[in-house]
Amino acid sequence: MKKLIQFKNIVKNFDGTLVLKGINLDIYENEFVTLLGPSGCGKTTLLRILGGFLEPDEGTVLMDGEDISHLPPYKRDLNTVFQKYALFPHMNVFDNVAFGLNIKKEPKDIINQKVMRMLRLVGLEDYAKRGITEMSGGQQQRVAIARALVNEPKVLLLDEPLSALDAKLRKEMQRELKKIQQEVGITFIFVTHDQEEALTMSDKIVVMKDGEIQQIGTPTDIYNEPANRFVANFIGESNIIDGIMVEDFKVKFEDKVFDCVDAGFSKDEPVEVVIRPEDLDIVGPRNGKLRGIVKSVLFKGVHYETIVETSQGTSITVKMTVSEDKPVVNSEAGEMMSANDFYLDILDIDELTENFIISRADAQAWNPETSERISIYEVRHEIQKEKGSYPVTFSTSAGTTVTVNAIVAEINKVVDEEYGEEIYAVNFFKKVDEIQESLILDTDLKIWANAYAYDLEEKTAVEITEVEYDFDPQNIQPGVYDVTFKTEGYEYKVDTTDKAEVGASVGLKFGPEDLHIMRKQ
């Protein structure tokens, strides 16, 4: 096959941000090529450079070996189907399709012939006189394709042409587009962020991210042999696990060594292991290569998406002291007020504000008759940056006061080296009725315990996915209770046809060919 288009080291800047960082790409004749990537990856920019709507800052675009980098769009032998079709609303279907031929001043009868032939190709021969606005999204899409193809370009560029259609129509158009491409036999360059679209239609997929090409290959190559974590995640669903390549054909993860089919890594090289959800099977707990507990099951139509946790995440347990203290009543002012003792991290002291103290102590004042809240007027305290117990007095402007203890303690945290996570929480005091009245107890417990988890490497917050306790919130008695906060552990997504029970202990089975090993980046 012949090279039709060559991008050579294309660089493009927009207001100082590099959108394309030196793209090299060859496109052959009669290929259906898809540029795939998330929004902002530069795929549309690359297409617009080829279309002539943008000029590259560096590099050249060759078509049939000729440099076309600086040719205006109307001198290029290619046509575009635009994102929202960009049909001319003031013309009917026929005139839209005939636009390019009219510009070239072709004879009327030839125009008529060509346009009707194209409309027939896209199945719209009966709609020639229709106004554009009277056409449905799918029909407009076909008009846009006909309008481009009627000019007999060597290459058709399609800029996310299906993104405005609903799911069912999109499937239909995917098939149709592929059919049209095979019929007219020219190169299609298709831009999309939809991996499924790319897999269905393309001969060749170019995966892009942040202005760089990640991988070029056939759909099966890219699905089965993703070059890196990004591609594996972007194309299809995958479980990606950190591992170590012990030797050729042997990979270690979750402290076990498994056979695999990959080789050529250095000894003990850290790698990433990709396992597709459909390659995993759920078996009895003793029959699998890994053991875990079923955390959730979602029905997806053809299959169940089952999440199996093989090891737990980082967790921390704190003490909750529950009391039955009654609120202070100030009958003169007609006010009631309550607050509880509270713990403070020694590090919190530096940034202590009144609002923070009020929220930690959960200090509130209200009018018992109307139950309207009254704002707290004053907070008096002498908290020092030293371990110990300090009195804190809250008062309203009407003179109702409550005094509680603030206990300053060392930071309570758990660091998990394996996950690279740390989790914080503090002991806390609560009243019976506050627990009973909470509508969102898990969230309230996180707030009361000031629970947070961080990723140590990326310095970002990690979600606390589980809050565990063993009391009945509605019938809780005064006393001391344990509350445990947990982050997510190692979880595997498994596609199964049988429904597993949530909470069941299961085994996970896979073969050596189901593991794909990637170099760490």
Next chain:
Amino acid sequence: MKRENRAFSHVYMVLLVIFFYAPIVYTIVFSFNAGRSLTRFEGVSFQWYAKMFKDSNMMQAMMYTILIAVLATVISTVVGTFTSIGLSRSNKIMKNIVEQINDLPLMNPDIVTAIGLLMLFSAVHVKKGFGTMLIAHIMFCIPYVMLSIAPKLKGLDPNLCDAAMDLGATPIQALFKVIVPQIMPGIVSGALIAFTMSFDDFVISYFVTGNGVSNISILVYTMSKRVNPSINALSTLIIVIISVFLLLVNVVPSIIGKKKAKRA
């Protein structure tokens, strides 16, 4: 209670309509008055219309008003359209500068614009008359045209122009075959606003004219010192012209639209 409220608001709106239309009706009625009085109706006659058509001042003012309105509309619409299109492709700084300066005649009291132009014309020793009045009208019409086109350009799919060029159109072809037809409604309404602005203008025309050239507004202003029922006749004529004009503008497009719909 609610019904009473509703009734009250209906009455209020009726009173408002009477307030707005009473002077117009009054003018029309008294243009047919047989007597000279502006307050006593003494029977129907067409004498003031006859007088008006014989009055060369009035006829000349009418002619100047229409001529200037037509010329100012055409020129300001053409200039405003192309400037707006150019501006929509320009950078922010350029856009800001032009928009800010365009705002000046819109935000300034007319009288300030008027004396500014008066001083400008005398500074460059241009003789005041038809020419200065036309230039002044073009000057204050263009911002209205641009204001009416700008939203249409903003709503334009930015890919349309690219699409035209992709299909082989040169930039000029794209401009006339795609952009201009697309923003046509904005251009038409801009032209309409320009026309009525010019047709009705008094303050600016009053200051920049000379050499015996006056439009209807100036004529009414200078003649209002004496009772002259011909003014009522002239006013009625203007009311009729504007009404027919507005009717055409509002009704004709919808009729054309219906016909098109039938054919399709």
Next chain:
Amino acid sequence: MKQFRKMTYPYVLWISIMVVAPMLLILLYAFTKEGNSVTDFLFTFNNFKRFFVDSVFVEVLLRSLRVALVTTILCILLGYPAAYYIAKCSEGLKMRWVLVITFPTWINMLVRTYAWMGILQDDGIINKFLGLFGIQATLLHTEFAVVLGMIYNFLPFMILQIYTALTKMDGSLLEAAADLGANRTKAFMRITLPLSLPGVISGITLVFLPAVSSFFVPKLLGGGQYVMVGNLIESQFLTSGDWNFGSAISLIMVIIIMISMYITRKVDKTEVMEKRA
């Protein structure tokens, strides 16, 4: 399509000459002495001094501000209910009402104001009506007539501005307010009114500005003795030929307008902020 940018250049030249230059001329004349040629300017503040020292001029200025202020307030009071009424109508009625309100504005202002001269005369239709109750009033050539004429000319602008702001409002906001427990009055005060304030503000601009500078309404309905700032400027330019003084008066007027617009916008902003807080 960068090549289209060039289409802007001629207009930039045009507005520099036709808009910017006249403004500079006003500035120049306001600060220079009468009678000098273009080549040698004598800068002076005398034009301004003259205006503020003479109580007659200050009185005219205060009168103009009073009339414009009264007109603006009355336009808001009269226009808001009308705009609200129209905004509550069905879609088809809305368009018809807008047409009814705008139609008179398309007809020459002079012509419409002239009609009021007949209506307001001592033996005019209003006095004939009042005569039925044994009342006689001098209406023409009073401040009442001037304010009436201005309201008549400018009220449609106020109605349209408020109406536009009201229709732009998302109807579901009121439903949300009702859902959150606001009754009709509260919903109006907390949602509709603050959201329509921008319309009121632009309405104020469209009424106050022409009202304060108007000179044919006072001339026609206020009579020759009733002088507002506009008339003062007119006479400086067209009768006495003192362009320097006329420019200074215009400048004073523009500055006052700018200050009042600034204050209105500021009030609007702080009010919105307070509502949010």
